[in-house]
Amino acid sequence: MDSLRAVFTDIGKAIRSRRPLVHHITNYVTAGFCADAALAIGASPMMADEPAEMAEIAPQADALVCNLGTIHLAQRDALLAAASLAGRRGIPVILDPVGVMSSSLRLETAKAILALSCVTILKGNAAESRALLSLDGGGRGVDSASEEHPEVLARALAARYHCVAAVTGAVDAVSDGTRLARAANGTPYLSRITGSGCMTGSLMGAAAAVAEDPFYAALWALTCMNVSAEEAERISRGPGTFRACLMDALGRHDGSLLADRFRGSLE
């Protein structure tokens, strides 16, 4: 894992030194938590989703995070405008298709963003992934009921949408269509606070802004979140102190530590 150590160390250092501006078009539920997570790892978050200012805001960013968690019609317009601009300028785009199995508006918006061929990393749970692959079943609301075969879903999404796909679950899977990583870090505590998935998307944005290879950006972000959660769990007394300790741990992220703690495989 020496190369993983080097890659993870470089990503972490580059985020801290370059302070990438991560433009979020995201839900109002977890926006504050996502901004805090981005700041904790050394990035600079900006949340802006008024369509009228996308032409000016989007080109300034080093990465764009598109999260459909509380989508509105006006926000859909902002998403498509910003994603299109980002794609034309080579700004990495992260798509977190929250709840696409639960509404046509979400599913159609996600597919419209994907059709722009601008998405660098597509991150979803099993139910969201199945919806994007037009497979049946899997979830209600925004949580996934299906945990099977994340690596199959990741490979299929990557092939279908020509991007890096990260499918989260008890074991996360990351694929760019050729390579596959499995990552088994994390704790069930992450599902006891809101926004752990959204925050991982913010970390992916920061990492993709500085990393040469989005496959490793996705893996770094998952590992950073999950290893930080493992650390936080040890000193938490419940979900409230867990959230505070998680932010503390994100603020101490270290590439060598992440590589040491990484439990998974690369093929």
Add this chain to the structure above:
Amino acid sequence: MDSLRAVFTDIGKAIRSRRPLVHHITNYVTAGFCADAALAIGASPMMADEPAEMAEIAPQADALVCNLGTIHLAQRDALLAAASLAGRRGIPVILDPVGVMSSSLRLETAKAILALSCVTILKGNAAESRALLSLDGGGRGVDSASEEHPEVLARALAARYHCVAAVTGAVDAVSDGTRLARAANGTPYLSRITGSGCMTGSLMGAAAAVAEDPFYAALWALTCMNVSAEEAERISRGPGTFRACLMDALGRHDGSLLADRFRGSLE
């Protein structure tokens, strides 16, 4: 209080085992805190308020929480659409009429939701309750200046709107028009953080989704929040650590403990 112990235990266990999906149409100030509170007790929160997706989202839910805290015109449409759907399908609806004494839009929206005859539990402070009863006086902004006679207000609201009414104050009152409960748990700390009322509404949504009797669902939620707050206060050093400790305590809720700690009366 043996029957209360049994009822409270059943509600808490059912939330953990059934993980009810609680659809929130709520304000952006406390949405993250409400989602965290719902997750802490074992429910599955979903926030969605785009009118265009209500026809698909609302029927999936096990309960609907309508909170008027930062109402917008589009959100009013979503509230009415979702509440109407929930009513027709027998999905419990919680109405938290935040600030109805302060704006016609809020008051008219609350009355329009109530006119759908879908509201299962109506929860408000004294000023909000007075406004819904067309009584004078009581508050500015979103906080109540009036603390008198919560049980009178609760009985009147329940009779007027044919629902369970929970009126919060130093002593909370819950009535379904026939029965009346007084609940004196809690701490002034709850008014030193934002969203304690909103979070109680989320807890009511989770409880109403699983309880046979919404009167006890409302009482369980108030008691769970207030007893958790009492626990949190003992180890807090101010409102910041109180919030974290409150979420921790919510995550440990236990029906027997809640029944033991309950300070109030049932008639």
Add this chain to the structure above:
Amino acid sequence: MDSLRAVFTDIGKAIRSRRPLVHHITNYVTAGFCADAALAIGASPMMADEPAEMAEIAPQADALVCNLGTIHLAQRDALLAAASLAGRRGIPVILDPVGVMSSSLRLETAKAILALSCVTILKGNAAESRALLSLDGGGRGVDSASEEHPEVLARALAARYHCVAAVTGAVDAVSDGTRLARAANGTPYLSRITGSGCMTGSLMGAAAAVAEDPFYAALWALTCMNVSAEEAERISRGPGTFRACLMDALGRHDGSLLADRFRGSLE
């Protein structure tokens, strides 16, 4: 500093005893944190930004905080309506022109509010201040890259817009065009959580609601936030516990302590 001690003590006590209603039209990222900060110091926050209810809501407030952090077109209408009403009724208005260097919508909205001659305290970082003075350069996104000469910027803003101007940076500067205060309290930790600037704006709103002199209201708010942050830093283990400890410290604010800890100058 005996007079500063008296002024700071009076402001703190008046906030606690009068519980001013601080109406926020603000961003959804930090709204919950701002509400918590206002509650911690003893004020009563209200967030409301639907244009249709501004005519009823705005006149109820003791202060109005206008924050452009996630501006939308409808919110711009609410900002102008509420600021105009506040100005006509003598309600203090705080303007936090978040990101005005990054979008025309933000810059034009800020200038339109300033043109109403209602702004009591204008608070921004160096980049935002330069944009409002039509000077080149300074920042991307919502963070400032320029730290030079805050006192020059503060004097220029105060003269140009006939208000108290507070320019934040490593050393904050406050001017009303005649007087100048420099304030060197604070910690870099404040830039590692989201919303420290927004929360300072909320504190300014509460202070301006009760203080006779908005120059001291601005200085009290900056000092309260920065001294609380210094206290929080000593017992924090990272940005997550820092946020909780900061809210705790805000809840204990004391005029004598703030005056004792104040590091700066008045001229």
